[in-house]
Amino acid sequence: xxxxxxxxxxxxxxxxxxxxxxxxxxxxxxxxxxxxxxxxxxxxxxxxxxxxxxxxxxxxxxxxxxxxxxxxxxxxxxxxxxxxxxxxxxxxxxxxxxxxxxxxxxxxxxxxxxxxxxxxxxxxxxxxxxxxxxxxxxxxxxxxxxxxxxxxxxxxxxxxxxxxxxxxxxxxxxxxxxxxxxxxxxxxxxxxxxxxxxxxxxxxxxxxxxxxxxxxxxxxxxxxxxxxxxxxxxxxxxxxxxxxxxxxxxxxxxxxxxxxxxxxxxxxxxxxxxxxxxxxxxxxxxxxxxxxxxxxxxxxxxxxxxxxxxxxxxxxxxxxxxxxxxxxxxxxxxxxxxxxxxxxxxxxxxxxxxxxxxxxxxxxxxxxxxxxxxxxxxxxxxxxxxxxxxxxxxxxxxxxxxxxxxxxxxxxxxxxxxxxxxxxx
Amino acid sequence: xxxxxxxxxxxxxxxxxxxxxxxxxxxxxxxxxxxxxxxxxxxxxxxxxxxxxxxxxxxxxxxxxxxxxxxxxxxxxxxxxxxxxxxxxxxxxxxxxxxxxxxxxxxxxxxxxxxxxxxxxxxxxxxxxxxxxxxxxxxxxxxxxxxxxxxxxxxxxxxxxxxxxxxxxxxxxxxxxxxxxxxxxxxxxxx
Amino acid sequence: xxxxxxxxxxxxxxxxxxxxxxxxxxxxxxxxxxxxxxxxxxxxxxxxxxxxxxxxxxxxxxxxxxxxxxxxxxxxxxxxxxxxxxxxxxxxxxxxxxxxxxxxxxxxxxxxxxxxxxxxxxxxxxxxxxxxxxxxxxxxxxxxxxxxxxxxxxxxxxxxxxxxxxxxxxxxxxxxxxxxxxxxx
Numbered sequence: 001x002x003x004x005x006x007x008x009x010x011x012x013x014x015x016x017x018x019x020x021x022x023x024x025x026x027x028x029x030x031x032x033x034x035x036x037x038x039x040x041x042x043x044x045x046x047x048x049x050x051x052x053x054x055x056x057x058x059x060x061x062x063x064x065x066x067x068x069x070x071x072x073x074x075x076x077x078x079x080x081x082x083x084x085x086x087x088x089x090x091x092x093x094x095x096x097x098x099x100x101x102x103x104x105x106x107x108x109x110x111x112x113x114x115x116x117x118x119x120x121x122x123x124x125x126x127x128x129x130x131x132x133x134x135x136x137x138x139x140x141x142x143x144x145x146x147x148x149x150x151x152x153x154x155x156x157x158x159x160x161x162x163x164x165x166x167x168x169x170x171x172x173x174x175x176x177x178x179x180x181x182x183x184x185x186x187x188x189x190x191x192x193x194x195x196x197x198x199x200x201x202x203x204x205x206x207x208x209x210x211x212x213x214x215x216x217x218x219x220x221x222x223x224x225x226x227x228x229x230x231x232x233x234x235x236x237x238x239x240x241x242x243x244x245x246x247x248x249x250x251x252x253x254x255x256x257x258x259x260x261x262x263x264x265x266x267x268x269x270x271x272x273x274x275x276x277x278x279x280x281x282x283x284x285x286x287x288x289x290x291x292x293x294x295x296x297x298x299x300x301x302x303x304x305x306x307x308x309x310x311x312x313x314x315x316x317x318x319x320x321x322x323x324x325x326x327x328x329x330x331x332x333x334x335x336x337x338x339x340x341x342x343x344x345x346x347x348x349x350x351x352x353x354x355x356x357x358x359x360x361x362x363x364x365x366x367x368x369x370x371x372x373x374x375x376x377x378x379x380x381x382x383x384x385x386x387x388x389x390x391x392x393x394x395x396x397x398x399x400x401x402x403x404x405x406x407x408x409x410x411x412x413x414x415x416x417x418x419x420x421x422x423x424x425x
Numbered sequence: 426x427x428x429x430x431x432x433x434x435x436x437x438x439x440x441x442x443x444x445x446x447x448x449x450x451x452x453x454x455x456x457x458x459x460x461x462x463x464x465x466x467x468x469x470x471x472x473x474x475x476x477x478x479x480x481x482x483x484x485x486x487x488x489x490x491x492x493x494x495x496x497x498x499x500x501x502x503x504x505x506x507x508x509x510x511x512x513x514x515x516x517x518x519x520x521x522x523x524x525x526x527x528x529x530x531x532x533x534x535x536x537x538x539x540x541x542x543x544x545x546x547x548x549x550x551x552x553x554x555x556x557x558x559x560x561x562x563x564x565x566x567x568x569x570x571x572x573x574x575x576x577x578x579x580x581x582x583x584x585x586x587x588x589x590x591x592x593x594x595x596x597x598x599x600x601x602x603x604x605x606x607x608x609x610x611x612x613x614x615x616x
Numbered sequence: 617x618x619x620x621x622x623x624x625x626x627x628x629x630x631x632x633x634x635x636x637x638x639x640x641x642x643x644x645x646x647x648x649x650x651x652x653x654x655x656x657x658x659x660x661x662x663x664x665x666x667x668x669x670x671x672x673x674x675x676x677x678x679x680x681x682x683x684x685x686x687x688x689x690x691x692x693x694x695x696x697x698x699x700x701x702x703x704x705x706x707x708x709x710x711x712x713x714x715x716x717x718x719x720x721x722x723x724x725x726x727x728x729x730x731x732x733x734x735x736x737x738x739x740x741x742x743x744x745x746x747x748x749x750x751x752x753x754x755x756x757x758x759x760x761x762x763x764x765x766x767x768x769x770x771x772x773x774x775x776x777x778x779x780x781x782x783x784x785x786x787x788x789x790x791x792x793x794x795x796x797x798x799x800x801x
Binding site for chain 1: 657687
Binding site for chain 2: 372387
């Protein structure tokens with residue numbers, strides 16, 4: 001009887017979940033004495049799948065006891081070949097590809113790509129397009145920094161921050177859905193302008209969302225900023241100096257936390273940033289707490305900019321009228337043969353960009369994002385390279401983590417705020 | 426290297442838009458052309474670009490860091506011109522298959538400079554900038570991984586984005602096609 | 617469970633077990649790219665996976681029942697994906713979230729695995745780029761339904777998932793019928 005059952009059990013077994021024993025067993029005799037003095041260091045591996053929600057980053061740590069001697073980030077687990085795919089897509093389609101690199105602030109990617117293409121074409125977009133772009137990019141900055149507050153809080157252990165941070169982010173994403181049609185990966189900022197005009201009633205919706213974001217941000221400041229546990233975990237952790245940051249090509253909140261107020265929106269203004277009033281937030285200690293404070297206050301600065309955009313939004317076209325670059329309005333396609341031909345050519349072949357190369361950089365929530373674009377007179381780029389800020393900022397984790405405790409590693413990686421989509425591309 | 430105080434004062438100058446092209450824009454470029462014979466200046470859509478040869482690639486970086494206050498090398502990348510339909514050719518520069526491009530930024534002077542070097546196909550090697558600018562470490566590894574350019578003097582030139590046992594350099598034009606055939610789940614013949 | 621011979625008593629017991637399994641599915645954290653943000657949004661307060669008992673995303677695959685592959689799987693990540701799947705204990709299910717996980721998505725190139733079903737057996741495909749939290753929940757509820765009422769537990773031996781396709785449910789529902797290609801065409 002039992003043998004039948006045994007047979008059934010053996011037959012039903014699969015080896016899913018079984019792991020082959022890699023090493024031979026050896027006999028250990030426990031003597032009860034002291035463990036041998038092991039002065040060798042330990043190398044441990046964190047990731048690529050781990051609960052700290054920064055995507056697929058793998059970190060190798062060399063430890064001596066609890067102290068981190070060396071840290072090495074190992075990347076490539078999200079390498080998507082986007083730069084190769086970009087050589088296959090026309091300039092009209094390019095924004096769909098680029099937008100998925102830094103997926104926490106997709107509109108920044110689209111903006112830098114569109115600015116590079118427009119520079120190669122030597123065209124200027126109308127003022128309304130400029131202000132719409134600026135407003136959307138600042139809303140995206142607020143959403144990205146709210147995501148940082150949520151994930152950073154969760155990594156440090158303030159688990160309710162994960163729920164709170166998403167509260168305002170959901171409202172911002174709903175607003176972006178109203179403008180662009182999608183919550184994320186919008187493909188809205190395209191070469192020549194933006195894809196559509198602002199919907200009716202957008203001012204009231206935006207103002208109520210901005211009020212909610214401000215209230216929420218002040219709530220988080222009240223809960224976290226003076227919180228002794230928060231400060232204990234973050235003050236003095238992951239310190240980096242200005243020289244180190246500049247040598248490692250870091251930018252964005254990491255550089256601003258060291259006392260260096262470099263923000264491309266002020267230093268090399270693009271869009272209409274020289275016409276709006278906002279402050280560059282910077283601190284001088286270079287630790288994780290400073291970076292948290294900078295991102296928190298940048299949300300409020302972005303809200304300030306969006307309020308000015310609402311007041312001063314110019315009327316006019318939302319994209320350049322040059323039919324070789326932007327599609328004609330849908331209604332015209334029924335009326336005019338030329339409009340139909342332009343529409344067809346744009347969405348099949350795309351427009352041709354004369355041979356040249358350019359590098360355009362803007363300030364994304366993570367730092368300087370740049371687009372190096374090389375064209376050859378056809379409708380597809382020869383080379384599209386995105387200088388992702390997180391790719392360079394990750395190099396600072398090695399400098400920040402040397403000499404700290406292993407328990408601080410998560411706080412350090414989280415404060416760098418890497419998005420692996422733009423690291424690996 | 427300027428220390429933090431100098432840099433802070435420099436930043437408070439009113440920013441200038443990237444596209445403003447006047448004589449001051451090519452200060453950095455003029456300095457490089459003056460110091461390194463054989464360097465060619467070119468203005469690309471309002472931005473200064475200097476083409477140098479491989480022998481002076483490293484020295485240009487040292488000069489930019491020590492003398493011209495270029496605090497960061499923001500980006501090092503490679504372009505493969507194998508199958509260009511029409512290439513932008515600059516007078517005085519012999520075009521090769523690969524171009525290695527470095528973008529520099531001087532925070533104190535608020536100026537950018539692009540330096541480009543032509544690298545031939547039969548000898549894809551150039552000296553590494555990672556001892557001058559440690560921030561280019563990852564970028565050069567990526568360029569090696571995806572294009573096969575060897576950066577001499579780099580401390581750890583291994584693959585960074587592709588798996589370690591990958592054969593080939595994917596972003597080269599003759600390596601992988603950009604598109605793989607689409608296979609539908611129930612119908613295995615590729616289209 | 618599946619080896620015990622079936623009769624009226626074990627039928628009741630099996631229903632009870634299926635009910636219990638359906639109401640306590642714990643997902644493993646496998647957020648890879650953009651879809652991970654929408655998965656986190658589904659776990660957030662507005663869309664709230666906690667009402668299904670699913671808000672605990674277990675970090676250890678040994679404690680998880682469901683792997684939601686959220687995002688594009690690169691060549692370097694595929695062995696890691698398989699290893700995590702193997703570490704999960706039966707019964708386990710896989711939801712392929714997003715078009716990149718279902719079929720390679722828009723990235724039709726050397727670097728992305730053209731569908732995670734080449735690596736792990738998939739039970740539900742959720743389309744979208746990224747699928748909003750509503751679509752993801754539609755997929756999860758479809759899986760719950762299958763666990764409770766369907767025969768998804770009896771797929772052992774074929775290494776195939778249940779392969780259920782769901783439609784997108786974000787924003788306004790679409791009236792467009794998908795075009796299916798028949799084999800003979």
